[in-house]
Amino acid sequence: MRKGKPVSNDGDLMKLYSQRILALAADLPHGTRLDAPDASCKKRSPLCGSTVTVDVMLDGDRVVGFGQDVKACALGQAAASVVGEQVIGLDRSVIAKGRDQLLAMLKSDGPAPDAPFDGLEVLLPARDYKNRHASIMLAFEATLGAFDQVKVAG
Numbered sequence: 001m002r003k004g005k006p007v008s009n010d011g012d013l014m015k016l017y018s019q020r021i022l023a024l025a026a027d028l029p030h031g032t033r034l035d036a037p038d039a040s041c042k043k044r045s046p047l048c049g050s051t052v053t054v055d056v057m058l059d060g061d062r063v064v065g066f067g068q069d070v071k072a073c074a075l076g077q078a079a080a081s082v083v084g085e086q087v088i089g090l091d092r093s094v095i096a097k098g099r100d101q102l103l104a105m106l107k108s109d110g111p112a113p114d115a116p117f118d119g120l121e122v123l124l125p126a127r128d129y130k131n132r133h134a135s136i137m138l139a140f141e142a143t144l145g146a147f148d149q150v151k152v153a154g
Contacts (some may be wrong), residue, residue: 040053052080072136076139
């Protein structure tokens, strides 16, 4: 099992915050909350204070509307960017599989998630930084939490 290590020098920072991660963080799809979502869910990382709030509109079990408010580090924003880019048209099982694969990539040296979430491969360097994992997972957790609220309400 890998132990987390702090970001300790400029080389580590450059590796962790690559140009691709920063570009994803700067271009957040669906970065506006929905006016009348079927459900909303806010998730927070207790370690760093990052938050992601997701609104969904569903047609059956498929996402037809998505909005998100992301207040996270660049890694959390990059993950939210990939999720936001791909989530429309997906059902809960595909989103849950992406979440599970991302978690395995970060915590168990698993491969990058399959398509449609294969863009999360950019976060491979974050494996070594356990203190960043919760922030990276927030977009998936909030999206699935919103699905669960629809199930409870429906």
